[in-house]
Structure formats: C-alpha cells, structure tokens
Amino acid sequence: MNNNILIVGGGPAGMEAAGMLQRLGYNTMLVERSSKLGGHLAAWDRLFPKGLQAKETLDRLTAGINGVKYFLDTDINSINILDDSFNVILSNGITILAKAVLIATGFDLFKAEKKEEYGYGIYDRVITNADLEAYYKTGKSDTIQNPKSIGFVHCVGSRDEKVGNLSCSKVCCATAVKQACEIKQRFPEAQVYSFYMDLRMFGRYYEDLYLEAQKKYGIRFIRGRVSEVSEKEDKSLLVKAEDTLSSKPIKVSVDLLVLMAGIRPAEAGKRVGRMLHLSNEEDGFFSTKDTIRDLQMSKIPGLFFAGTCTGPKTIPETLNDAKSAAMEIDEYIKQNFPDRK
Amino acid sequence: MTDFGYSINTSSRMNLDDFDKESFDKLAEMEPDVRKCMACGSCTASCTAGKFHETSLRSAILALQNGQEGKAIDFLKGCMLCGKCTMVCPRGINTRHLILSILKVYGTK
Ligand code: SF4
Ligand code: SF4
Ligand code: SF4
Numbered sequence: 001m002n003n004n005i006l007i008v009g010g011g012p013a014g015m016e017a018a019g020m021l022q023r024l025g026y027n028t029m030l031v032e033r034s035s036k037l038g039g040h041l042a043a044w045d046r047l048f049p050k051g052l053q054a055k056e057t058l059d060r061l062t063a064g065i066n067g068v069k070y071f072l073d074t075d076i077n078s079i080n081i082l083d084d085s086f087n088v089i090l091s092n093g094i095t096i097l098a099k100a101v102l103i104a105t106g107f108d109l110f111k112a113e114k115k116e117e118y119g120y121g122i123y124d125r126v127i128t129n130a131d132l133e134a135y136y137k138t139g140k141s142d143t144i145q146n147p148k149s150i151g152f153v154h155c156v157g158s159r160d161e162k163v164g165n166l167s168c169s170k171v172c173c174a175t176a177v178k179q180a181c182e183i184k185q186r187f188p189e190a191q192v193y194s195f196y197m198d199l200r201m202f203g204r205y206y207e208d209l210y211l212e213a214q215k216k217y218g219i220r221f222i223r224g225r226v227s228e229v230s231e232k233e234d235k236s237l238l239v240k241a242e243d244t245l246s247s248k249p250i251k252v253s254v255d256l257l258v259l260m261a262g263i264r265p266a267e268a269g270k271r272v273g274r275m276l277h278l279s280n281e282e283d284g285f286f287s288t289k290d291t292i293r294d295l296q297m298s299k300i301p302g303l304f305f306a307g308t309c310t311g312p313k314t315i316p317e318t319l320n321d322a323k324s325a326a327m328e329i330d331e332y333i334k335q336n337f338p339d340r341k
Numbered sequence: 342m343t344d345f346g347y348s349i350n351t352s353s354r355m356n357l358d359d360f361d362k363e364s365f366d367k368l369a370e371m372e373p374d375v376r377k378c379m380a381c382g383s384c385t386a387s388c389t390a391g392k393f394h395e396t397s398l399r400s401a402i403l404a405l406q407n408g409q410e411g412k413a414i415d416f417l418k419g420c421m422l423c424g425k426c427t428m429v430c431p432r433g434i435n436t437r438h439l440i441l442s443i444l445k446v447y448g449t450k
Binding site: 161228249250 | 379380381382383385386387388391392397399400429430431432433
C-alpha cells in the first residue's frame, strides 16, 4: 500500500510541510509550476522584523526537503477524488495516486497597475514593494538614482472596495516600515514619508521596528490614504493625501514612490481550487473547515491547506501553519490507514 | 472679587455626551454607509472644493459623532457635489448621497 502525499506549491509552506512529512516517513512529492522553489521568499532580500536574509531561511528550507521528489515547471492537469485517495495527473504526464493532498498555492501580489491613480506602469518612478526588494537584492535599478525624497503608500489593493478587496494584507505595514528603514540606510539624507491608515505592527519585535523607524531613521509617518499621484516635468511625483491628524489636505513631491501591493489569492491556486470545487470566503482565499482550530483542513477528507492560500500570513506563521498541516496529515493517515506501513 | 491672576476659559474638550444619537440614527437610516467611514482622508485629499474652502467629509462625519453638528455643516459648506470623493472612497460610500443626507438631517439647525 502506497503512502504517497502530494503537495501543490513549492513556496515556504509547501517546502516546510514536505520536509516534515518526509521525515515522518511518507513518500512526499512536491509540484511547483515555476522553475524554482521558494516562491516569493526567493525574490525577497531581507525579512522583518530583524532583517534576516531571506536566503538563510530559504537555504534551511531547501536543506529540509532532502529526499522529497519535486517537479518544477509542472502544473496540475487534473485531480480526481477517489474513495480514499486522489488521482492526480501532472502536466509532465506523470500520474500520482496520493493518500492526501496538501494545497500550498500561496498568493499573488496585487497588480498595482490596477490602481491607476497611483500611476504604476505609467510614471517611471512609481515602483512596488517587490521592485524595491529586487533592488535591495541585486543593487541594480534604473529607477532608483539617489532619491532625495521617498514615499511609501500603504494598503495598495487592500482595504479597498474599489478594487474588490476589503481585507487587510497583514504583512505590508511591517514590510513598509522595514523597507523605509533600509532605504534610509542606503540614502541617509533622503526624506522618507509613510502614508498609512492604521499601522498594523502586531507581531513580536514589530513595535521596536516602528520605534527604530521613528527614532533612528526619522521616517515621517503621515496618517492618510494617498488619493492621487501625478508626474511633474522633471519626472518627480506629486503625491496628494490628507494629513488626517492635522485635518488638512497635503501635497508633497517625491523622487520615488513605493506602493505596498497587497496579498491576493494566487490565480494558479484558484485553478486547482476549481478542479476540486473548493469554496472560498469573501476575501477570495480558500475556506477552512472552521475558523479557529481546523485551519489546515478543508471540507474534503484527505485534502489539507498550508500557508497563504487561506489568507495573508507572515513567513513564521506560514511555516507554523505548514508544520500543523503536516501533523494533521499524519494524524489523518494514521486514523484512516492504520496498516499503511 | 479676589483677583486670582487667571481667568477661566471654556473647555476645549469635546463632550461626547452632546452626541445627538437620534439625529445620527435618522441619518444612518437614510444613508447606512455613514457608519462605514474608516477616516482615511481620501475624500478630503481629493476634494475639488477643498483648495478654497475647508471642505472635508471625513471631518464632517467625525464632527457629527462628536456632537458638533454646526462644525459638521461648516465642513460641507464648500461642497459642490462634484462626486470626486465617491470615486476615491475605499469603503465604497456613496459620498454625495451621504452629504445630501447630512444636510437634510442637520441642515436646518
Ligand atoms: S498590513 Fe498595513 S499596509 Fe497592509 S493592508 Fe493591512 S493596514 Fe494596509
Ligand atoms: S462632492 Fe463635495 S466633498 Fe466630495 S469632492 Fe466634490 S466638492 Fe468635495
Ligand atoms: S474616503 Fe470614505 S472612508 Fe475615507 S474618510 Fe472619506 S468617507 Fe471616510
């Protein structure tokens, strides 16, 4: 009798769960549609709250999946739910009969160009959090040339009925504060503004990060949502908002504007969800079996979730979620297939 | 009278007990979205009238909740009902209808 487990998605959640399940003695297989493992983590430079290199975490995850069979550049062509297993056909022609399937399809960053009034894709010097991270990682950018003033715009594509997403993306406040500090490390003379509605610095050490941004780096936090951005002749940008604490509309020129694009359910994950007729909540992420305890379980026996496919999470939360999912799968197999080994 | 060397000013503290719940409920009946505002300031920032006359829907909503109806009306005096704030409100509030409703409920005061 086989003890195959299939994991869909090779980001941090999929990798962490894969490693654990492999160590628990399962024959673990991981399918990743892109050409490398690591998901968004692989594109990130440093992680809040303490500025750890993303690569360190990724290296540990990679070391952890020793023995796991994984397929890159591979999609799921079909999944059939059988009596006590799943029949999965991959785009590379391989068919897998799995006892349990873990969905770890993660998120897509909100497409910032949809928020037209901010000018991403129209004005040269409007970039996203991901673009800035790429610059931090490579040190190369055509856009970032010794900026004298820099603005960070929170909640781009989040908490916004206009783009059809009312929910908060959870991680972008801390990311914005981290990135603001980092830009000051590179350009100490620059004036940095952060336009926020609420600063959601909820986690351990986050408030320290906020304090450091104020005290050490002198980041100017302005409580107001940016309403519009226009480009001036010299390519700098005019940003308009209300400073709601002074109750005055304000305008300010910046040389660089960074949009904190939020977390949206991955399109590729939605595709897999449709194959399985999975339901999702109003926020677009998959519904879990309940909302307190069974966060890694779907309503289909043998089908589990890990990571941001069930809503925005930080990296540590994602890894914990993946560990929990691995334990739930282990328990499920032991209960349903007592003679599996 | 003894001169104590100081005089008593009226308090600048807002008294939330002054909040006119009855009128606000009436407003909320007319335009339930008044309760949805998250005070982001997008309306004020984008207001076409705001350049010339202090116009702020956000401040008006807040003033109503703080029992300062007169101030609330002042914040809307410059409004030309252009509807630009409706385009930007992230909570999807029909701001023009809200402004008209505020004026209907409180305007005669
Ligand atoms: S975490 Fe902060 S920036 Fe991100 S959506 Fe929530 S409030 Fe906005
Ligand atoms: S409708 Fe009134 S409050 Fe709204 S933007 Fe136009 S003038 Fe300003
Ligand atoms: S734009 Fe909408 S949510 Fe924001 S302050 Fe104005 S009315 Fe409130």
